[in-house]
Structure formats: C-alpha cells, structure tokens
Amino acid sequence: MEWSFASAGPIEANVEVASGRIDVKPRAENEIEVSLEPMRASSRRAAELIEAAKVVFENGALRVRVPARTFNNAEVLCTIALPEGSSVSVRTASADVRCLSRIGDFAGTTASGDVTLDEVDGELVLNTASGDLRCRSVASRLKVKGASSDITIGSVGGPIDLVLASGDVDIDAAGASVKMHSASGDVDLGRVAEGEIKVRTASGDIAIGVAPGVGAYLDVASMSGEMTCTLPFQEASAGDAKLLITCQTMSGDVRIKAASA
Numbered sequence: 001m002e003w004s005f006a007s008a009g010p011i012e013a014n015v016e017v018a019s020g021r022i023d024v025k026p027r028a029e030n031e032i033e034v035s036l037e038p039m040r041a042s043s044r045r046a047a048e049l050i051e052a053a054k055v056v057f058e059n060g061a062l063r064v065r066v067p068a069r070t071f072n073n074a075e076v077l078c079t080i081a082l083p084e085g086s087s088v089s090v091r092t093a094s095a096d097v098r099c100l101s102r103i104g105d106f107a108g109t110t111a112s113g114d115v116t117l118d119e120v121d122g123e124l125v126l127n128t129a130s131g132d133l134r135c136r137s138v139a140s141r142l143k144v145k146g147a148s149s150d151i152t153i154g155s156v157g158g159p160i161d162l163v164l165a166s167g168d169v170d171i172d173a174a175g176a177s178v179k180m181h182s183a184s185g186d187v188d189l190g191r192v193a194e195g196e197i198k199v200r201t202a203s204g205d206i207a208i209g210v211a212p213g214v215g216a217y218l219d220v221a222s223m224s225g226e227m228t229c230t231l232p233f234q235e236a237s238a239g240d241a242k243l244l245i246t247c248q249t250m251s252g253d254v255r256i257k258a259a260s261a
Helices: 044-051
Strands: 002-005 012-016 020-027 032-038 054-058 061-065 076-083 087-092 096-099 106-110 115-120 124-128 133-138 142-148 151-156 160-166 169-174 178-184 187-192 195-201 206-210 216-222 227-229 243-249 254-258
Touching (some): 002 054, 012 076, 020 087, 032 044, 032 054, 032 061, 044 076, 061 076, 115 124, 124 133, 133 142, 142 151, 151 160, 169 178, 195 206, 206 243, 216 227, 216 254, 243 254
Parallel strands (some): 012 061, 012 087, 020 096, 087 106, 096 115, 115 133, 124 142, 142 160, 160 178, 169 187, 187 206, 206 254
Antiparallel strands (some): 032 076, 054 061
C-alpha cells in the first residue's frame, strides 16, 4: 500500500513498526511518500497488519502505525521518503532502521533492531536492548541507553551520555563532554578536545585521543590493567586544562594518547 502527501518543508515523522525494516529516504521539499509491503511476498499475516495500518499526515506531522500482534508479528517493510532535515521518531521491537538522508532530531526505542543513520543535524536519543547503532555524524547531543549494543559514530558535536551493560563504543571525534558507564566493552574515543570526559567500565579497554595542543588533566585508575600515557607532561593545575579526563576500569587497559591532527 502507498500514500503520498504534500508538505512545505521538513516535517516530524513518528513511525511504529514492530518487526521488519524501516527505511527513510530523501525527497523533494514538498513531497512525502509512504509505502508498506510484506518483507515476504507470501506472508498473509504481514498483509493483514498492513491492511490495519494507519498513515496520517496533518499539521506538519506524519504518523505511521502498523499494529503489533502479541507473539504473532510478521515482518513489514516500511519505506518513507521525507524532505531532508525532517525529524524522525521510531518505536519498534525487532525492526531495523535505516535513515539514508540528512535528518533533524532522531529518537528511537527498540528491543533488538539495529539503527543506521547518516547525518543527524540535531540530537540523537536511543533506548535499546540489544540493537547496534551506527551514525556518520551527530551535530548536537548523543544519548544512548542499552543492554547489549555496539555503538559506532563518526563525530558528535554536543555532549555524550552513554549507559550500556555490554558493547563496544567507537567514536571518532567528540566535540564536548562525555559521560559513559559500561559493565563490559571496549571504549575508543579517537579525538576529544574540551569538557569533562568520564568513562567507567568493569572489564573493557579504554583508549582516548587528545586533540593536538589541548591541555588535559588526568585521573586514571585500573585494578588489573595496564595504564599508558604518551602525552607530553607539563607542570600545571587542573584548572589550567581544557580537558578533564577521568577513567576507571576494573580489568582493562587504559591508553591516553595524542590524536592525529
């Protein structure tokens, strides 16, 4: 089934699909297109869910809701074409989410679906149980709460707040403060430049790259891992540093180094 609407620019999209996949693609500023189809052409249950779906656009907001069935969900492919810069909110159980266009804010709640994004001009907020997150860039805040999730981000312009039970974190560049807590998982912050960096993990390795020319005050502790720092030493107080780095791990290595220019 297909729907089309006209808009005057970026919109807000709220999408609920329990199982399958959600694809968000770019479209001209005055066009919105929604398509729902079974992931398996012969799926009768998926066809029934699509027949009962609600797709509404009014007052600049699009709502797509495919009803969920307890213990009886079928995989549905939801494809949405939106004006670039639109904000997207998704709620899903096991559906994967792919945004192939530049969006505004992103908010997601998922149990086991993976989330793959390109550019997020605003903030990215995700609650997930076991889904992975991949994103090229986030202009503002990044906030993730997950049980078992790997996180791979190119760059983040705003503050970062991560709470994970397990999973690796790989962020190429962080432009502001970082607060992270994980029970088990490696953490790699390729480049940090300012603010307070707090990383706590029970059994993971921690690697942090400090931007060239930035002073950093270090408070690092590991009970059974190795600690290395290749930054040049300078006599100064904590107040003179642009970065305050606090790292704690029970059984992992901590490595502080200079990031590449």
